[in-house]
Amino acid sequence: xxxxxxxxxxxxxxxxxxxxxxxxxxxxxxxxxxxxxxxxxxxxxxxxxxxxxxxxxxxxxxxxxxxxxxxxxxxxxxxxxxxxxxxxxxxxxxxxxxxxxxxxxxxxxxxxxxxxxxxxxxxxxxxxxxxxxxxxxxxxxxxxxxxxxxxxxxxxxxxxxxxxxxxxxxxxxxxxxxxxxxxxxxxxxxxxxxxxxxxxxxxxxxxxxxxxxxxxxxxxxxxxxxxxxxxxxxxxxxxxxxxxxxxxxxxxxxxxxxxxxxxxxxxxxxxxxxxxxxxxxxxxxxxxxxxxxxxxxxxxxxxxxxxxxxxxxxxxxxxxxxxxxxxxxxxxxxxxxxxxxxxxxxxxxxxxxxxxxxxxxxxxxxxx
Numbered sequence: 001x002x003x004x005x006x007x008x009x010x011x012x013x014x015x016x017x018x019x020x021x022x023x024x025x026x027x028x029x030x031x032x033x034x035x036x037x038x039x040x041x042x043x044x045x046x047x048x049x050x051x052x053x054x055x056x057x058x059x060x061x062x063x064x065x066x067x068x069x070x071x072x073x074x075x076x077x078x079x080x081x082x083x084x085x086x087x088x089x090x091x092x093x094x095x096x097x098x099x100x101x102x103x104x105x106x107x108x109x110x111x112x113x114x115x116x117x118x119x120x121x122x123x124x125x126x127x128x129x130x131x132x133x134x135x136x137x138x139x140x141x142x143x144x145x146x147x148x149x150x151x152x153x154x155x156x157x158x159x160x161x162x163x164x165x166x167x168x169x170x171x172x173x174x175x176x177x178x179x180x181x182x183x184x185x186x187x188x189x190x191x192x193x194x195x196x197x198x199x200x201x202x203x204x205x206x207x208x209x210x211x212x213x214x215x216x217x218x219x220x221x222x223x224x225x226x227x228x229x230x231x232x233x234x235x236x237x238x239x240x241x242x243x244x245x246x247x248x249x250x251x252x253x254x255x256x257x258x259x260x261x262x263x264x265x266x267x268x269x270x271x272x273x274x275x276x277x278x279x280x281x282x283x284x285x286x287x288x289x290x291x292x293x294x295x296x297x298x299x300x301x302x303x304x305x306x307x308x309x310x311x312x313x314x315x316x317x318x319x320x321x322x323x324x325x326x327x328x329x330x331x332x333x334x335x336x337x338x339x340x341x342x343x344x345x346x347x348x349x350x351x352x353x354x355x356x357x358x359x360x361x362x363x364x365x366x367x368x
Contacts, residue, residue, distance in 0.1 A: 004040075004197060007106045007162050012150035018064040021145040022366040025137035025167075026056040027129060028176045029215060029318060029326050031272050032253045033279045034185065036236030036246065041172050042196045044236060045249035046186025048256060049176045050213060050328075053360030055123045057134035061142035062116040080115040099136065099170040106166060107143055109150060117142075123355060129217065129324070132229070136170030137163075137177035141363045163363070164198035171229075175199040179362040182206060182260070188253050207263030212331045212358055216341055219353040220296045221323035227283070227290050232321050235286035245282055249275075265314035265330065272328065276319040283321065294323040296348035301325070303344050313337065331358070 028049040036044030066079065078100045082093050096117065104110050117139065123129050144163040148154050160179045168175035168185075176183040180201030188194045192203050236242050252271050259267045283290045297319070304317050304327065315329040315337050327345070329337045338356075346352045 001195065002161065002197060004106075004165075007165055009106070009108065009147070009151060012109070012147075014150050014152055016065075016146075016149045018062075019146075019149070020060060020062040021142045022058065022060040023138050023141035023145070023363055024056045024058045024366060025134045025141060025174075025177045025363040026052045026054075026360050027123075027131070027134045028052055028173065028183065029320070029328075030173065030176070031256065031275060031318065032249050033275050034172060035233065035279055035282060035321075036239075036242060037172060037233045041168050043172060043186045044242070045246040046184065046188040046191075046194065046253055047173075047176070047249070048182060048184045048202065048253055049173070050215065051177065051181055051183060051360050051362055052215060052357045054357045055121075055129055055134070055217070055355060056360075057119060057121050057131055057138045058366065059117060059119040059135070059138035059142055061139070061146070062118075063113040063146060066112060066114055077111040079111075079113070080117060083116070083118040085120045086118065095170075096139075099139070102169045103143075103166050106162070107147060109147070110143075113146075124222075124353075129219075129355070132171035133167075133174040133177045136174035137167040137363055139170065140164075140167040140174070141178070141365070145365070161198050168198060172233075177363065181359050181361055182210075184253070188250065190254055190257060202260070204257060205261045207260060209263035209265060209330055210260060210268075210359075214327075214329050214331055214334050214337070215357045215359075216327040216329075216338070217355045217357060218300060218325040218327060218341070218345055218349050219351075219355070220300070220325060220349060221294050222350050222353070225322055226292060227321065229321060232283060232290075235288075236282065239282065239286055241282065241285060245278065248278065269308075269314060269316040272318050273316050276317065279321065280319060292322055293319070297323045297325060299348050300345055303348075307340050307344070311336070313340075315340070 028051050030047050030049040032048045034043045034047035082089050121131050140163045164175040164178040176185050176199040182202035183199040184191050184194050185199040193200050255271050313333050318326045
């Protein structure tokens with residue numbers, strides 16, 4: 001079993017002066033939720049997610065070796081410019097600075113180069129979709145591409161494991177955006193290879209029912225998150241129901257192993273909707289307490305339940321730590337569900353906005 005120390009490199013065998021890479025990395029939606037963490041971005045419970053296809057961050061990394069003419073480095077010796085959609089974005093820089101500080105021991109070349117990080121999202125800015133997972137995953141992929149030039153003997157397995165490990169240090173759920181359609185993060189006794197250190201592709205059979213699964217994201221509230229993820233996770237410390245919640249996550253992940261194999265959509269719906277509501281229940285019963293749903297979130301949930309009951313179409317919802325609703329359904333009922341969304345649910349979305357997505361496969365190298 002790998003440890004964090006295994007990601008600290010020995011001496012590099014090659015050198016490079018400058019170059020650039022460009023990677024895309026997708027967002028992901030957790031089915032079993034990660035909520036609560038320990039030191040160093042270690043999850044308090046395991047999670048499993050669908051990797052998305054269309055909602056992604058595209059990040060270009062240009063690098064040049066520092067020399068005598070290089071401008072003075074910033075804080076702690078790191079030197080980088082950050083652009084968002086081609087324009088300088090100063091308010092993003094502290095998060096990148098913190099990430100570089102966290103990962104420097106694993107990427108000791110970071111202070112040797114000046115970086116220009118140019119990033120953009122395929123989904124609307126301030127759409128209420130979390131971009132930290134896709135953003136940190138894309139940045140980690142770029143840094144790993146540079147490290148692979150410095151260490152050409154690196155295996156593909158190590159490349160992707162370390163990329164996921166680094167992404168996790170930027171944003172926990174980012175480790176699930178690197179590779180795979182269905183990704184598990186966190187130690188789970190019944191899932192071979194699962195670890196707290198990085199995400200792994202779900203290693204067992206997945207029924208045809210879940211191939212090309214659809215996710216339509218209803219944008220109920222595009223405002224800034226009421227509670228940051230960091231604050232939300234911290235509220236699990238000393239939470240009166242935390243231990244039972246962590247045990248429940250393990251139980252639900254075990255249930256999904258059988259569900260993915262059998263293709264039982266009724267049981268899938270029970271686990272996924274229960275997980276979504278449990279996440280929100282934990283926030284409602286924390287101290288301080290928060291209600292992250294909006295009235296329209298509840299309207300959508302009730303409409304989905306009514307539609308499913310009347311039609312027997314296996315559509316369900318999940319939620320992140322916010323008001324937006326992810327509507328999940330198999331590809332073979334897509335036309336009927338999309339008509340339902342347009343006829344009955346769009347009215348509850350801010351500016352009638354929604355995004356159609358589906359299961360994807362992870363990060364992609366665009367060019368180098």
